Amino acid sequence: MVTDDPIGPFLEAAAKGDYGAFAEIYRLTSSKLFALSMSILRRNDWAEEALQETYTRIWRSAHRYDSEKGAGMGWIVTIARNAALSKLMRRPKDEFAGNESDMLQLPSGDPTPMEAAMRSSDARQLMTCLSELDEEQKQSILLIYYQGLTQREVADHLRRPVGTVKSWVRRGLLRLRDCLDRETA
Amino acid sequence: MKQLSATDRSQLAGEYVLGTLRGPARVRFERLVEDDPHLWQEVAFWERRLGPLGEALPEQAPPSRVWAAIEAQIGPQRAPARQPTGFWQSMQFWRGFSLVATGLAAALLVLVLLPPADTDFRPIQVATLQNEADGTAWIVRVAADGTAEIAAIDAPTAPPGRDYELWLLRGTDQAPVSLGLASNAQTQRIALPATFADGTGFAISVEPAGGSRTGAPTGPVLFVGGLVGTRTN
Structure with missing residues (x-):
């Protein structure tokens, strides 16, 4: 069974310069x-470049991790997504990889493969709350999260006005927030 | 921006963590967060709550060259600054022995993965010269016979009227040693000076055409990499 924060203690050790702890973080998280x-x-x-940048940043800013403010894995995932997103923003427009068919597959919102991987209580709550969203809200949020799309790109992809997508994302996040607060209480 | 409502804060922080805030808006938001503890709490909330999404994909192991590159990049920082060689005798080294061994295996893999231009060339150490914006630009491989091979991997073109110069890095209290101009097109083979005995890594700087006239780097140092691997003597 996965504990809620298997990474936090290693991050705290890495912040003190423990290189072995840093290597353990890499071993535990790099495949994810x-x-x-x-x-x-x-x-x-x-x-690969984004991953390299991610771990370099983790090593250099581990001292900024605060276990009071959340699980280590969430902190690391944010760094990884930031590294990938900034690389995405730097690439030339015409190098947009992937095609329609694989864009449709990954974040289908189908909870089955996700549920298998999400065993912590945080993960279970998130799944419950995502399932309460409207399909469009959920799909927009997952497309942005997993494929780094902008709201305009989601709008193009779903063939809906960008204002509509923005409102789906905004309302989806607020409903998610309400639900997560409720689940935690 | 003090008048942001709780709802606005939560929504902005959610959009930031989700990734819809881009470019200048993202940078502005990051500045706001630094001055607003409530906003920071909201960011932490979303990081924690959306974090499980990031773990939900089927795992995909990265190639071992990624770890080798990470080690090469941060390696010099964990060595004691004043005594590069002391690192090998330090407690930290022994505590992290298995890790260093893993790093070595990864470094060796890099050596194997990159076939040398000269088949007689047998590298025992490697340094990946890179920065965060451009990634890996050059790889320097060092052979037991005191020669090195400098291969441009994804090296940018030098600014007009300028050249790239390769430097041997020693401890922080020792001056870098020029190893000559670095080509961004061809693989070069050079003989290392005796000062290489103190070497901890390599760097590339931008210099006037023909190289620095002072014997020290004068332009910006663009790419840096620490040495990974063991010397036989």
Whole structure:
């Protein structure tokens, strides 16, 4: 069974310069973060570069991690997504990788494969709350999260006005927030 | 921006963590967060709550060259600054022995993955010269016979009228040693000076055409990489 924060203690040790702890973080998380980078960047070389940048940042800013403010994995995932997103923003427009068919597959919102991977209580709550969203809200949020799309790109993809997508995302996030607060209480 | 409502804060922080805030808006938001503890709490909330999404994909192991590159990049920082060689005798080294061994295996893999231009060239150490914006630009491989091979991987073109110069890095209290101009097109083979005995890594700077006239880097140092691997003597 996965504990809620298996990474936090290693991050705290890495912040004190413990390189062994840092290597353990890499061992425990690199396959997950590489999958995440690949899902956003869809090119091995870019995803490898983003991953390298992710761990360099983790090592350099581990002292900024605060266990009071959340689980270590959430903190690390944010760094990985930031690294992938900034790489995505730098790439030329015409190099947009992937095609319609694989854009449709990944974030279908189908909870089955996700549920298998989400065993912590945070993960269960998130699944419950995502399932309460409207299909469009959920799909927009997952497309943005997993593929790094902008709201305009989601709008193009779903063939809906960008204002509509923005409102789906905004309302989806607020409903998610309400639900997560309720679930935690 | 103090008049942001709780709802606005939560929504902005959610959009930031989700990734819809881009470019200048993202940078502005990051500045706002630094001055607003409530906003920071909201960001932490979303990081924690959306974090499980990032773990939900089927795992995909990265190639071992990624770890080798990470080690090469942060390696010099964990060595004691004043005594590069002391690192090998330090407690930290022994505590992290298995890790260093893993790093070595990864470094060796890099050596194997990159076939040398000269088949007689047998590298025992490697340094990946890179920065965060451009990634890996050059790889320097060092052979037991005191020669090195400098291969441009994804090296940018030098600005007009300028050249790239390669430097041997030693401890922080020792001056870098020029190793000559670095080509961004061809793989070069050079003989390392005796000062390489203190070497901890390599760097590339931008210099006037023909190289620095002072014997020290004068332009911006663009790419840096620490040495990974063991010397036989």
